[in-house]
Amino acid sequence: MTAPVLTVSGVGKAFRRYKREMHRILSLCGISMAPSEERWVLRDINFAVEPGQAVGIVGRNGAGKSTLLKLITGTMRQTTGTIAVNGRISAILELGMGFNMEFTGRQNAFQAAGMMGFNQSEIEGVIAEIEDFAELGDYFEQPIRVYSSGMQVRLAFAVATAFRPEVLIVDEALSVGDAYFQYKCFDRIRSFRKQGTTLILVSHDKAALQSICDRAILLEAGKVAKDGSPEEVLDYYNALIAAKEGEEIETIAHPSGRVQTISGDRRARIESVALYDSNGTAVETVAVGKPVELRVTARAHADLEKLVLGFALKDRLGQTMFGTNTFFADQSIDDVTEGETFSFGFRFDANLGPGNYSVSLALSGGESHLVDNYEWRDLAMIFTVVNLGEPFDGKTYIPTTVDVVRGADKAIST
Structure with a gap:
């Protein structure tokens, strides 16, 4: 059995404040000193990542x-627990990777790669590739202080991935880059994955x-609130964002083998x-391409000022195709009475590629379930599209x- 490339066991992190600096020093030396203030930002984190x-x-x-x-990259030390890494980590945790603003792009590339543990000859062997991937042109020989945030990301990613790591960590930095460069980055990430690199990605995308x-x-x-497939976790996260006092989040094993999330105040x-x-x-x-109709029935379990029903079509990965x-x-229902029932029909052509799709439904009090979430139901149904x-x-x-x-010399008529 292959050993995990990363194991996080019982990890916690607390930021502590002491009345005197000497108390902090003594605590670092292993002498127990009670802090005047303690704030835990992580508690009992456990997971393992396979190669x-x-x-x-x-x-x-x-x-x-x-x-x-x-904590995983070692730039900060955990308060409790252990972290074991099997292999070299390359990380982009923040904009700039600690670049020196007065150094040129080339000088920063040498410095950053050197801090990653590579020697002069190894860096010289890839510096042309770094320059080519970053596509900074003449700016590569100019100080970082004249770079835009997007240009800094280009250089940071080019340096961090110049040598294929066992573990690549990216924390939101790519959201700063333009669409073209994001495509290049994700293409390189996919290429690394095929070669066995483990990826840890923090993103709101x-x-x-x-x-x-x-x-x-x-x-x-x-x-850790949820650990599972991206579809399951992101559905739960979506419900968590919308959840207010009195709302419930329910997860159910769906007959398809996927996990269904239902949330709302009901x-x-x-x-x-x-x-x-x-x-x-x-x-x-x-x-x-054939015409279909999605029919939904709903019941009010309380008097409501407004009732709105929405639907979304998602592919097998959970990505929304349309909603x-x-x-x-302009067909919201006003002044709803408890016990009333309603029928909804959405007619459209199934202009989708072949594959399996799911329907998510949302009953709310406005244009978004973030206003009043009565019920959000993922995997409300699953259907298949075939090409005939x-x-x-x-x-x-x-x-x-x-x-x-x-x-x-001939024009196409319009």
Whole structure:
């Protein structure tokens, strides 16, 4: 059995304040001194990461994500527990990687790579690749102080990945870069993963987490709240963000083998959901481009000022392909009485690529479930789209008319 590349056992981190500096020094020397103030940002963190895994770390601001990464990389020491790393770690934890603002990009590249443990000849062997990947042009020979934040990210990522590490850690820094450079970075990350590199990614970009990671860990108030597939963890995180006093978050093993998340205060609830074809027959398999209707029934369990139903179509990774609601259709329901029932119908063409899709539903009091979340239900139903002969490729089907005119001097009519 392959040993984990990273093992975090019982890790906690407390920031302590002492009445006198001498008390702090004595505590560092192993002499027990009671602090005047103690704030725990992480408590009892336990997980292991296998070689080649891609793990996303998610959580609200202040949940302890950045602190955990600093402990893993050794730039900060844990208060309790142990961290074992099997291999070399390369990390981008903050903008600039500690660059010297007066050094040029080239000088900083040599300095940063040297601090990572590489010697002069090793760095000289990859400096041209660093320069090429960063695409800074003449700025590579200019001081970092004239760089934009995006340019600093380009250089930092190019240096951090010049040598393939066993573990690559990226903490939000890529969100600063432009779309083109983000694509380059994720392409390199995917290439490293194929070669066995383990990835730990902190990001608020759901699409990036779902497309790259095969596991996610949710931190909440300094503890691990959920550890599982990105879809399961991000659904739970979404519910947690919207949760208010009196709301419940429920997770259920779905027949598909995935985990369903249901949240809300239950003042209104989904009673049924089904997909129908153009003949009015309930279906679980539909053909690309064919018209369908999503029918939902709901019941109010309290008097409500407003009731809105929304739906989202998600692919097998949990990425949203499309979503809308009755608020945007100007069909919100006002002055709802407890016990009332409602039927909703959403008609659309199944312009999706072949594959399995799920429907998420949300009953709320406004345009978003963040206002009044009555019930949010992921995996409300699953259906399959099949291609019966439409000539296209991709995740969405866009019927296209093609005009071709032979001869460059002739214009295509409009």
